[in-house]
Amino acid sequence: MSTVKRVLMAPQGPEFSELVQGYWRLGAWEMDIQARLTFIKQHIEMGISTVDHAAIYDGGDCETLFGEALKRDPAIRQQIEIVSKFGINGIATSKTEKRVSHYDSSKQAILSSTENSLQRLGVEQLDLLLVHRPDFLMDADQVAEAFSALKQSGKVKHFGVSNFTTSQFDLLQSRLDMPLVTNQVEFNPINVDALADGTFNQLQQYRVRPMAWSCLAGGAIFSAATEQGVRLRATLSALAEELGAQSIVQVIYAWILKHPSNPVALLGTGNINRVKDAVDALALNMNHEQWYRVWVASKGVSVP
Numbered sequence: 001m002s003t004v005k006r007v008l009m010a011p012q013g014p015e016f017s018e019l020v021q022g023y024w025r026l027g028a029w030e031m032d033i034q035a036r037l038t039f040i041k042q043h044i045e046m047g048i049s050t051v052d053h054a055a056i057y058d059g060g061d062c063e064t065l066f067g068e069a070l071k072r073d074p075a076i077r078q079q080i081e082i083v084s085k086f087g088i089n090g091i092a093t094s095k096t097e098k099r100v101s102h103y104d105s106s107k108q109a110i111l112s113s114t115e116n117s118l119q120r121l122g123v124e125q126l127d128l129l130l131v132h133r134p135d136f137l138m139d140a141d142q143v144a145e146a147f148s149a150l151k152q153s154g155k156v157k158h159f160g161v162s163n164f165t166t167s168q169f170d171l172l173q174s175r176l177d178m179p180l181v182t183n184q185v186e187f188n189p190i191n192v193d194a195l196a197d198g199t200f201n202q203l204q205q206y207r208v209r210p211m212a213w214s215c216l217a218g219g220a221i222f223s224a225a226t227e228q229g230v231r232l233r234a235t236l237s238a239l240a241e242e243l244g245a246q247s248i249v250q251v252i253y254a255w256i257l258k259h260p261s262n263p264v265a266l267l268g269t270g271n272i273n274r275v276k277d278a279v280d281a282l283a284l285n286m287n288h289e290q291w292y293r294v295w296v297a298s299k300g301v302s303v304p
């Protein structure tokens, strides 16, 4: 079996595993506490030590479910790096209130969301806290104040963003006295925007690694009935055969990890055999022409 490397996320940033286990779908996996604990131990055993959470996932329940498993074997905390996010407020359920889902990155919202995440997870410190989505009302000075307070109190080690444009990244960075250590963005053969909108260029420039979410397009790569989906599956299957890969999933991870901005890839599966399949992708080497075949299948046109 291949080994999952530990990688530096940014200069003065944390070390993470180059594959990160995402926990967004934990509620849907319907695992009891013991099964959750076993799953966590199995991916740690494979070298996947970094886990991705967010305050909004199942309204906080994903962090609670994970925290319950950690409580059963507290020694695990020392073997993992925990990422969480703040900033998305869901729709109020009260019938009397008409509210909409919205973003809030005010200082108070950041502090209280982080406190709640720590309590649900049952840990003293997050390794990395991300702004989940750019808030149009983001006051970068307030975010900086909150980050600085969380750093000083030891509640958070490192900070980053998710789904930020390059100018939003620069704006926030300009007010911080510590580096943003990632921009977690969607990247998969169906959605290749980060290649051309400057996101990956900026991160490569700063030597900051992207975290790629929904690498399998949330499963749509297997089912999309669009012309793009059909083209991609044909190309990925042909490449799997050429590369000696066991699945198109392995080709996709090899394709994502080849980008010179050095992304780390988030896994979304709750199936440990599929996690292992992703780990085995790390042994694959794709050449430039093979990489571009996926790009061409995604776009439906050749390069100019």
Ligand SMILES: NC(=O)c1ccc[n+]([C@@H]2O[C@H](COP(=O)([O-])OP(=O)(O)OC[C@H]3O[C@@H](n4cnc5c(N)ncnc54)[C@H](OP(=O)(O)O)[C@@H]3O)[C@@H](O)[C@H]2O)c1
Binding pocket: 021, 022, 023, 024, 025, 052, 053, 132, 162, 163, 184, 185, 212, 213, 214, 215, 216, 217, 218, 219, 220, 222, 249, 266, 267, 268, 269, 270, 271, 274
């Ligand atoms: N920052 C953000 O805004 C943001 C947004 C979305 C996600 N994320 C993070 O990224 C993580 C991954 O996202 P994702 O869950 O959408 O990832 P994904 O890997 O694109 O999709 C995973 C889904 O594909 C399914 N799937 C079907 N066949 C599969 C196969 N052969 N191999 C693997 N999976 C297969 C999985 O089902 P099974 O479980 O049955 O295998 C699962 O439901 C999340 O957990 C979360 O931590 C972040």
